[in-house]
Amino acid sequence: MTKQNRLSVEALKWTGNALQILDQRKVPERIVYQDFDTAEEVSRAIASMRVRGAPAIGIAAAYGVVLSVRRHAGENAADWRAKVDADIDGLAKSRPTAVNLFWALDRMKKTLDAHPDTPLAAVLAEAEKIHADDIAANRAMGERGADLIGSAKGVLTHCNAGALATGGYGTALSVIRSLYSRRPVQVYAGETRPWLQGARLTVWELSQDGIPATLIADSAAAWLMRSGAVDWVIVGADRIAANGDAANKIGTYALAVLARQHGVKFMVVAPTSTIDWTIADGSRIEIEERDPAELLPACYREQDSLVQAWNPVFDVTPSELIDAIVTETGVVPNPSADGMARLRMS
Numbered sequence: 610m611t612k613q614n615r616l617s618v619e620a621l622k623w624t625g626n627a628l629q630i631l632d633q634r635k636v637p638e639r640i641v642y643q644d645f646d647t648a649e650e651v652s653r654a655i656a657s658m659r660v661r662g663a664p665a666i667g668i669a670a671a672y673g674v675v676l677s678v679r680r681h682a683g684e685n686a687a688d689w690r691a692k693v694d695a696d697i698d699g700l701a702k703s704r705p706t707a708v709n710l711f712w713a714l715d716r717m718k719k720t721l722d723a724h725p726d727t728p729l730a731a732v733l734a735e736a737e738k739i740h741a742d743d744i745a746a747n748r749a750m751g752e753r754g755a756d757l758i759g760s761a762k763g764v765l766t767h768c769n770a771g772a773l774a775t776g777g778y779g780t781a782l783s784v785i786r787s788l789y790s791r792r793p794v795q796v797y798a799g800e801t802r803p804w805l806q807g808a809r810l811t812v813w814e815l816s817q818d819g820i821p822a823t824l825i826a827d828s829a830a831a832w833l834m835r836s837g838a839v840d841w842v843i844v845g846a847d848r849i850a851a852n853g854d855a856a857n858k859i860g861t862y863a864l865a866v867l868a869r870q871h872g873v874k875f876m877v878v879a880p881t882s883t884i885d886w887t888i889a890d891g892s893r894i895e896i897e898e899r900d901p902a903e904l905l906p907a908c909y910r911e912q913d914s915l916v917q918a919w920n921p922v923f924d925v926t927p928s929e930l931i932d933a934i935v936t937e938t939g940v941v942p943n944p945s946a947d948g949m950a951r952l953r954m955s
């Protein structure tokens with residue numbers, strides 16, 4: 610196993626007694642892991658972005674349900690399920706855009722319905738399966754994406770769609786890890802304002818695997834593409850509609866427009882758990898708006914400041930600007946509703 614293939618970085622880990630989460634608000638200055646042992650704490654960890662990234666959010670929530678069942682199932686059987694369902698509702702309210710959160714919670718509810726007499730063992734097995742399946746999916750996507758990229762000399766990624774956003778190995782960064790295990794490739798990472806997932810997380814995560822990356826300001830992306838240094842933009846996703854429209858970190862849509870302008874290919878890498886088949890297109894995806902204080906300099910954060918901020922943290926890239934959606938079960942070139950339907954049937 611090459612250095613790029615081992616799980617050198619983990620966003621979260623089930624310790625057997627608690628959910629251990631790397632506090633990503635502090636990376637890379639400080640590497641701080643914290644144990645959480647209630648569903649409410651896991652909800653807060655997701656909402657505050659201690660743990661973030663669509664698949665990682667879903668996995669964390671699944672373990673949050675395990676913690677809830679462990680706490681309530683030993684009580685009076687008559688109402689333990691009501692208390693667990695209340696915790697599940699709390700987890701569902703932690704962040705709105707990443708569909709993996711709701712997909713994972715739905716799987717946990719179905720598991721509880723199917724195993725009323727052995728709930729704790731059943732939900733723990735299901736959470737661990739969701740976690741393990743995500744890592745396997747990421748490795749499969751990495752190979753599929755690397756095959757598609759072939760002999761490209763340079764790639765640009767945005768935000769962090771790596772091991773820190775998933776159960777391990779990453780989605781977009783799994784493609785980069787797989788590429789790098791075959792041959793060197795020039796990796797550019799956008800800083801990804803305002804939360805700096807690229808500048809703080811992606812370049813650090815890749816360096817842990819010995820993969821060099823060049824950090825760029827978000828505003829330098831057009832000039833970089835015009836230089837001809839980049840053949841592909843590779844990103845993750847938080848929710849993909851049935852026609853292939855993809856919600857991802859704010860700034861992704863701009864990169865797709867720039868890529869089309871400069872003849873650069875655009876790849877979205879996401880497990881099928883990120884596809885929301887219930888929505889026909891991206892217009893129905895709820896875009897999270899976070900606290901303006903995450904964007905505003907401290908001097909403008911006063912209540913009566915004339916300076917305000919609009920802080921949407923996702924945007925939607927229309928499928929017509931995407932050259933390929935790579936999933937663990939297949940690749941959808943030039944995604945459309947028909948192409949996505951064929952993926953679903955495969």
Ligand SMILES: CSC[C@H]1O[C@H](OP(=O)(O)O)[C@H](O)[C@@H]1O
Pocket residue numbers: 661662663664767768769770771774775779780781806844845846847857858859922
């Ligand atoms: C592999 S999905 C990662 C996805 O999640 C990020 O959002 P956030 O950091 O706010 O959770 C971003 O959209 C990434 O592409």
